[in-house]
Amino acid sequence: MRYIPTTESERKEMLESIGVDSVAELFDDIPPQMILNNPLPLPDPLSEAELVRHMEQLAEKNVNLKEIVSFMGAGSYDHLIPSIVKHITGRGEFLTAYTPYQAEISQGVLQSIFEYQSLIAEITGMEAANASMYDGATALAEAALMACNATRRELVILPDTLHPEWREVVQLYLENQDVEIQYVPYRSETGTMDHDVLQDMDLDRAACVVVQQPNFFGLLEDAQSAGDLIHDKGGLFIMAVDPISLGLLKSPGEIGADIAVGDGQSLGNTMSFGGPSVGFFAARGAKLIRRMPGRIVGETVDENGKRGYVLTLQTREQHIRREKATSNICSNQALNALAASIYLSVIGKEGFRDAAYQCLQKTNYLKTRMMEIDGLSLPFSAPFFREFVVEGDIDWEEVNLRLLEHGFLGGLPLNRFGYEKYALFAVTEARTKEEMDNFVQVLRGLI
Amino acid sequence: MRYIPTTESERKEMLESIGVDSVAELFDDIPPQMILNNPLPLPDPLSEAELVRHMEQLAEKNVNLKEIVSFMGAGSYDHLIPSIVKHITGRGEFLTAYTPYQAEISQGVLQSIFEYQSLIAEITGMEAANASMYDGATALAEAALMACNATRRELVILPDTLHPEWREVVQLYLENQDVEIQYVPYRSETGTMDHDVLQDMDLDRAACVVVQQPNFFGLLEDAQSAGDLIHDKGGLFIMAVDPISLGLLKSPGEIGADIAVGDGQSLGNTMSFGGPSVGFFAARGAKLIRRMPGRIVGETVDENGKRGYVLTLQTREQHIRREKATSNICSNQALNALAASIYLSVIGKEGFRDAAYQCLQKTNYLKTRMMEIDGLSLPFSAPFFREFVVEGDIDWEEVNLRLLEHGFLGGLPLNRFGYEKYALFAVTEARTKEEMDNFVQVLRGLI
Amino acid sequence: MIKKTGVPLLLEMSSPGRRGYRFPELDVPPVSVEELIPQEYLRESPAELPEVSEVEVVRHYTQLSRLNHGVDVGFYPLGSCTMKYNPRVNEDVAALPGFTAIHPYQPEETVQGALELMYNLGNYLADISGLHAATLQPAAGAHGELTGLMLIRAYHEANGEGHRNEIIIPDSAHGTNPASSAMVGYKVVEVPSDERGGVDVEALKGLVGPNTAGLMLTNPNTLGLFDENICTIAELVHDAGGLLYYDGANANAILGIVRPGDMGFDIVHYNLHKTFSTPHGGGGPGAGPVVVTEELASFLPWPIVEEREGVYSLVKPEHSIGRVKSFYGNFSVLVKAYAYIRSHGSEGLREVSETAVLHANYLMRNLQDVYFLPYNRACKHEFVLSGKWQKEHGVRTLDIAKRLLDYGVHAPTIYFPLNVEEAIMIEPTETETKETLDEFIAAMRQIAEEAESNPGNLRTAPHFTPVGRLDEARAARHLILTWKK
């Protein structure tokens, strides 16, 4: 199936108008020895119907989480998504638009970004947010870089309780800019950052301290104290937050963070094997706001005084500032940001609290039920939100394969990150009591 | 889940503004003894997520034809549907609009109907078409009634080879208007109308003769001769045609029919357990056109001379003419008509022929392969298009249940219509050679 | 845009040889067509369908859609049509392959889910109406009426009363009521309205008699008023041997509050595309299920769904009139209505009607000082104003309607019902916000003001729509019904 409307006779007409004899002539400037003489070794083209059949077959080789009940999280969550989200993001005007460079015919996208920025600022308690980043991990990396630039310091302090993949991403970004990194260990009883150690680190050299809330283990950090420690030494405080948790937890703004970032997959975006998601990025204070990476939409008026929206502060960006830009980001994750806006708007003020509340309650329920099983225990004592680590002297990967046979995707075995006996269980509002009860019963039989 | 935005305090404000104390007061004029005091015995309300789960469970109790390979037709066909059809019909402006009464803000729907009328007129070879009828059967019933009104005759001649359900519908409509019906038998060798009998019927009393092309058995009638016979006697000739077949077959217009009707399910509409589909209705000659039932869109201009579209000839309709209207139809099947338009437009001139061509070729292939099976034969000799009757001394219903186990939905056993040894097989362009070969092999094993 | 011509027709965009969608290549050995079909049966010239690419089709319809109003775009207070919000999730569930990719003749074992849904929906509708049994076959309201009237006829004939040939219909009734009656061969007898907007009971007494087959009524009626004399009316008709038919187009006012069966009606049709929120699709598809008393159940069209020990099957009622449509009705529409009912439950449906009525009264009371209100009593889900005060300034109801379009609002139903001069029929529905209602009030008031201060501006309205006022007379005179090269 091709999507090319040009017919043979139109092709001829155009060639004639151009004044060449063949399309090949238009490629005459390519050194002939480079020209490809063989077809590319690609499979034969498929008609639409064949394509659909082929893709369905591929898709069926995956076990999808509508078929089984999942307790896996660790950065990608099975939350409920209101039906209208996809209907709206599927409208051609949103789906097939480019970055809104021509404001007068892009007010739809521009206003939707302005609303997204407003919503992100509101849930994080920050003053401003950008139009989106690739994901939470890259948003955090950019936040750390921004802290270095803003403070002119070259040390970043990261917690060991940061999501291991985020840690790798941040590390790669920072190393390539020759920024030093130091890690704060966690206390083995609580599972949260060891502030005694943090206190003794080179805080006065540090551009920032980062806290992930909840942390990778699902545990709640004492963010306030960490923030106070770095602020005392003139550095910035960055919080990487789970947006759903903000329905209940203190916002970065309330805690006094300077920059708040996070991943917005859980706000109306499907898991999709890990992407696309959306990274959000918010800050406060004019100084930081004017250094933010990525696109930003601002309100203005047209010649008749009518309210309108435009891309603004573009002098920060690569297309104007080139190598001096605050970041190289160009395309972002606009449609996922739109999904997040729709999600936040339709669940609304009460729904936002309710989502967090239900996650908390259900997670606590599963934890309580699982602790009835002999051989399982909780290694950490800190409070948790939507995830918790379970310890057990078991081969969690093996258990998971057995669970699959019963229609369950178990918690994530943390051996892949070096924690041998741990598995991380996530429970969202999408899980039901019945599912959890069944799960506990099956799990009990397997341990 | 409710979709009511009004909050308690807004309710109060409104009551105050109205000047009543409670909503109940607004129902004071209902005789109190009638007022319902108990809740309706309906199941408890479901949230969106619960609803989706419930509906998925119900849907899964059906075996759908994406899971199995179907050879069933008889008025509802498994044709390919281009992806864009549902994307376009799903746009809110089409989906959630009413009949286009206010032309100035309904040009989208109006123009799309005008295009639908044009496309239907084009494939049927007629001069004009209406905006749609409920389905093929009711379209035929209305056509027969229109013929009676136009000719002031009260006899309608129907073929025995008409789809049995259509026959029932037409019969019911006509009987209720006290119109007489006579039936033309089919010749047992050919499976098509017996013109010798037809010739001797009361043609000069007949308002019309109806031919279904292809007929219920999938066979091609000699429509031309039937048309000539009735035209000679001053009656009208009505053809009920399969729209897909018109990619190859002579159009009603070419044959000289006065009215062409049919069912448009196969034009981009899902089977959906039999509905919604769309009935099309086309005619020629000003006299008939002005008597057509249903809505009709016409081209006109606005005050600036700009082309636009409006509902026209409304004086035929019930909302103006009341009991003297040409029909009682009000709501029709606009969205299905839109699907048909999109389908016809995107497959286009060549695709329209190709669809018919492939149906014909594949049907012929399956027929040929099935005739290799001992015990099966073809009872009829007339050429066929996308369906054919197979005769066999077998319990077809039993065979079908066995076929289901192998992932096939077999042909339709015609015993439900009184033909004991027959089954009707349909093959669309959606079937592949591989599917047919597998089917024949499995069937051979079962017979 | 600079283009003055509007969106071209797809047929005008054709380029020979251009292709959109393509079917898979034929994979069976081809046989020459003439070998399979006699030459004289074959089409002489191909149908001149558009030759366009996929993107052209997508853009074409995207552009067309942008010229159109819908509930998704804005307020749609079209009286008698109940243009409430159509929940999007219902589209999702109706699109499940288990509902769309099933053939009507599949063995019943393989469609138990579909049959169960239909069975339950029929029962819900029976419960909601206070009646006994349902057919889901009719495709729309008018089709339901036709079905109901055929049932009346069959019933009388079965009772040896085939001579009954009159249907009594109020002058305020919807056009489909008399039109449907005529399609069943009935004579229409019109009963006038009284000064409270209800059926004139005294007049009715003079009209009922041995030829009365039945009476068709909506209650609340098309004025949005509940007919308080419904007991008397029912008695009069029943005593004369007639049946009572309830046109359920106005059922959005009474869900869970009062049941047609309790009012004395024998037959009810519902417009699922109104009351039960299935979208109207620019004119359809809808669905018009019919619910009847136990007495009439055996006459229902076939097939209907029966349940025995958890197994569902299609059966034929003993005296079935036959079929009004092929297969079982507009099934996908039924799925959406079922989902709607399951979303709401009893309390939810009651809240729907209470809110719809509240909203209508709120609008009515905030407009009655600027537009003439012919019947000054509490309305139900809709109400009818008259533009007669404006007419004095040379402004017709049509002008008021056209001016409303400039506010991004669909116009109310106008010139209906026929018994109100310059009628403006307004139905806000329960899904609108108070803000929207207030904006509508403001717009209607501004227009009333403009009718005095600047009537000319109304007569030439709308001013901000994709096309200006269209010449309908010309359309009917110079019929252009299809595209001509």
Next chain:
Amino acid sequence: MIKKTGVPLLLEMSSPGRRGYRFPELDVPPVSVEELIPQEYLRESPAELPEVSEVEVVRHYTQLSRLNHGVDVGFYPLGSCTMKYNPRVNEDVAALPGFTAIHPYQPEETVQGALELMYNLGNYLADISGLHAATLQPAAGAHGELTGLMLIRAYHEANGEGHRNEIIIPDSAHGTNPASSAMVGYKVVEVPSDERGGVDVEALKGLVGPNTAGLMLTNPNTLGLFDENICTIAELVHDAGGLLYYDGANANAILGIVRPGDMGFDIVHYNLHKTFSTPHGGGGPGAGPVVVTEELASFLPWPIVEEREGVYSLVKPEHSIGRVKSFYGNFSVLVKAYAYIRSHGSEGLREVSETAVLHANYLMRNLQDVYFLPYNRACKHEFVLSGKWQKEHGVRTLDIAKRLLDYGVHAPTIYFPLNVEEAIMIEPTETETKETLDEFIAAMRQIAEEAESNPGNLRTAPHFTPVGRLDEARAARHLILTWKK
């Protein structure tokens, strides 16, 4: 519409207590929140999210969408962005639950379809580019650049040449090229263009040297011109010990015709949201896979997909630089690009590029008499005009762009590349019809004419858009970045 204010913000529509979507009721025994989370961790005041109903949200975004242009609405000749038609079927297949409802950490046994797709897509891209191995992790073009530059750095460091700290970039390059280089700590060395629009080879000779880490180039470059000296350029850079990076944003010109690998490039990124037709979503998500030579393969970010005896698994390349993003990339975007490639096959992709180039040349040749064409040679998929003739009438390129909006067309890219005065960069793509191209030519010519006859009308354009020209300076001065009560 009469409303002057435009569409209100959802936050302005809030009504306390109003609810849209509701979660199912909590079905586990609740525990007091304070028992689970210390009071001091809890939010003090709830986030002030909108309190709106579902219909308000649907209408809000429906209305917003109607203010927006998109490929589905009309022509989008935005140079460097390849705004071709996005086949709708690709949205369908990417939305299959088997692709959307899978968790990135599921056991590999349960995601073999996803891994197979990624494995094959990587190979297709390698084949298309003439290189060896791919990472699908980068989320966009700029992210691909960043990844590629990190690979360059890692490669040199592994070879003990960590001192190489310069990236050479033409003056015509896209802003992301220097910006990405800076993010990897590289010094950007700009090479000027020659009079044919290519890299000035003589200048380049003076710039390459022992500090050269690499050179970034698009070819065809941002002028839409193929750099005929690519062999020499590659040689110069390679000889100096540098690597060649290909910015694949312009790959739509050369699919199946010439491969970057054959031109001498070591690293390529593709913008799947350009060349491979995944929709741009108003700014993203895209995907920027990076393909490299065999030599560089071991440095790729991890994980990548490996196949053994039909079983796919995620592995870490030996010298992997790490991760540039969590998980595996924008998987749904990859699905669409995979589907696009499978729809086209080799011939189809070649036809894409041939047609894109044909269309661009057709436009160029029909506009060059009215707009200054700085480089008069056959272009590839796009070309750059200059508005300098119009400037003489006091009309800037910005004015021309704004006036085009009145024709229902998106404006070309303007003021880029930087080395052309008043640049107008036009990319028609292969999915547009000749009619659309002809209409665009007519519009551009009318505008050129208007620039002479009525320049004032251009300076105040657009005139027919939902808002007039917006005050960007004010937006940057009085920063309003979020809604304030």
